[in-house]
Amino acid sequence: xxxxxxxxxxxxxxxxxxxxxxxxxxxxxxxxxxxxxxxxxxxxxxxxxxxxxxxxxxxxxxxxxxxxxxxxxxxxxxxxxxxxxxxxxxxxxxxxxxxxxxxxxxxxxxxxxxxxxxxxxxxxxxxxxxxxxxxxxxxxxxx
Numbered sequence: 001x002x003x004x005x006x007x008x009x010x011x012x013x014x015x016x017x018x019x020x021x022x023x024x025x026x027x028x029x030x031x032x033x034x035x036x037x038x039x040x041x042x043x044x045x046x047x048x049x050x051x052x053x054x055x056x057x058x059x060x061x062x063x064x065x066x067x068x069x070x071x072x073x074x075x076x077x078x079x080x081x082x083x084x085x086x087x088x089x090x091x092x093x094x095x096x097x098x099x100x101x102x103x104x105x106x107x108x109x110x111x112x113x114x115x116x117x118x119x120x121x122x123x124x125x126x127x128x129x130x131x132x133x134x135x136x137x138x139x140x141x142x143x
Contacts, residue, residue, distance in 0.1 A: 016063050017115070020087065025135035030125050038115040049105040049114060056094040056101045058116045062086055065112025071103040083108065089139070094119040095126075096140055 014035060017023050023031060038061070043049060049060065052071055062084055069090060070080045081103060084090055090105060126133045 016087070017061065020061065020089070022089065022132075022135055022139065025129065025132040026125070027129065030129060030132070033121065033125070034117060037121045038117045040113065040115050043107045043112045043114070045107055045110050047107045047112075049107065049112075050091060050101055052101055052104045054101045054104075056091070056098040057119050058091055059089065059094065059119060059122055060091045060105070061115040061117070062088040062090065063113040063115055065107060066109040067112055067114075068106050068108050069103050070106070092136075092140060095122060095136060 017031070017035065023034075026034065040063070041049075043065075049067065050056075050058070064086055067084045067088070067090065068080060069082045069084065070078050073079050091101075093102075122136070126136060
């Protein structure tokens with residue numbers, strides 16, 4: 001895994017965040033905070049981004065690649081919940097109180113790049129931005 005926190009307005013990752021529907025609910029200051037606190041991470045094919053049973057404390061923005069969200073059922077068989085592509089947001093249930101992940105995320109493509117943001121950053125933004133809170137509620141309700 002490789003981590004790179006650099007960004008600029010002409011950076012592809014920054015452009016992605018601006019194109020994400022949730023960014024429309026952020027002020028410029030909040031967007032800057034999101035970019036400053038978000039950690040860019042690169043993963044190779046078959047890498048696990050987060051595991052079932054792991055503490056649920058980060059939200060992920062899928063910048064590049066394809067990610068599978070799945071879980072192991074009671075007899076160990078894999079149940080695929082979704083296949084996500086560039087532009088997806090995942091791991092968002094930590095905002096609604098999920099303490100421990102009930103699924104896992106793994107890379108299906110040759111590689112994937114995500115931006116991980118600690119849930120406290122998003123929750124603090126929601127406290128000060130009613131519009132963002134409504135956007136997040138709508139986002140969570142789509143599941």
